Amino acid sequence: MKKLIFGIVVLLFLFYYVSAQVQLPILNFEKLEPLLRKQNDTVYLINFWATWCAPCRKELPDIEKIGEKYATSKFKVILVSLDMPETLQSTLYPFLKKNNIRSTVLVLDDPDSNRWIDRVDSLWGGSIPATLIYRGKEKIFIEKQVDFNYLDSVLTLKFFKP
């Protein structure tokens, strides 16, 4: 009986410990790629970023606002973090919490980037921030810092024509 109680206590402790930690999916490119190729009527905004990248940190609140503005449209923001997986507990997770990031966040861990950069977009040189906006076959790729007005005009001009 004592053993059983001890076991339950240990399990409960483990459960609380694990659930207290944010855990995001860590993907290689093959696992990520289907998200860049969805063939439906939703507009996807895929932003490649990292917490150590200053222009990425600057544009993120604007991307969040865009997500809010188009929340009722067929629109989805996916933030693909290139933070190094072994630093997530000290960098990415506190950053997401502090800045109250609501968009979907994934971690891409695939160091052989020459293999997959062109598969995101052949125009991409490899610097971040970089943003892909697509719906089916229509797409726009932007390799620079964006802001709310810029994204808003891309979305209204190209994807959500009034």
Added chain:
Amino acid sequence: MKKSMTLFLAWVSVALWAQVKVGDVAPSFNLKNIDGKMVKLEDYRSQKGVIVIFTCNHCPYAKAYEDRIIALDKQYRPKGFPVVAINPNDVSIVPEDSYENMQVRAKEKGFTFPYLYDATQEVANAYGAERTPHVFLLKKSGDKFIVSYIGAIDDNYKDASAVKTKYIEQAIAAIESGKNPEPSFTKAIGCTVKRK
């Protein structure tokens, strides 16, 4: 409306800085080294080539490659392919990439090669450097230098021991045996060059 859309899309898809291509004559440069002396490409005329690397102090990808850049210089300087590192970042955007901080970083790490400051991004623009680190391997040909390889140092920024292909070493071996490097162009994730 249609016209503004076309202009807008053209603007989105055109790269802002044309990049030199493999086979082009390498743009010259004359930049201040961390020891206060000017270093120019023509100073290397007696070499077989130059490994020009756009890099900086602050970028985690650049930092991840510092030890490997030092190793490249130690291995290839005696063979006629020395490293020349160039920091192209605007200091008002990234204070950590100042000239003084370049001196500090070079001393801390024991850089064996010149570390030049391209304060106006003139050289980065001439080469079309997009990110740090970004390598342009030059081959001496007559009295000129020819761009022979553009891209990454190797295929794993994170773990030097897990590297499968050492692009620079492979490219130099090709040049040494009179062949063209293959691949001659690779891409890699890196930090943007911080232009004014």
